[in-house]
Amino acid sequence: MSMKLNLTVSEINALSSAGISFREDGEYSEDEALELLEQVREAEVSVAQFTSGDQKKQFDTYAAIGDKLFAQIPEE
Secondary structure, three states, X not given: OXXXXXXXXXXXXXXXXXXXXXXXXXXXXXXXXXXXXXHHHHHHHHOOOOOOHHHHHHHHHHHHHHXXXXXXXXXX
């Protein structure tokens, strides 16, 4: 079963700047979607120390993207 994950261009760019690739077509299997979510959560944790205002902003961005992805992955 594949699912369509929807992110905005700015969200995709934020992931790209963290080295996380998001497929333009947005079609993901459940395992791929969970892997993507894990990468986003790791990026979130990597900036969680807030040594700068930019990192706080990045943290908030990754947290929001992670929550948005999580909401789009169906629970079994």
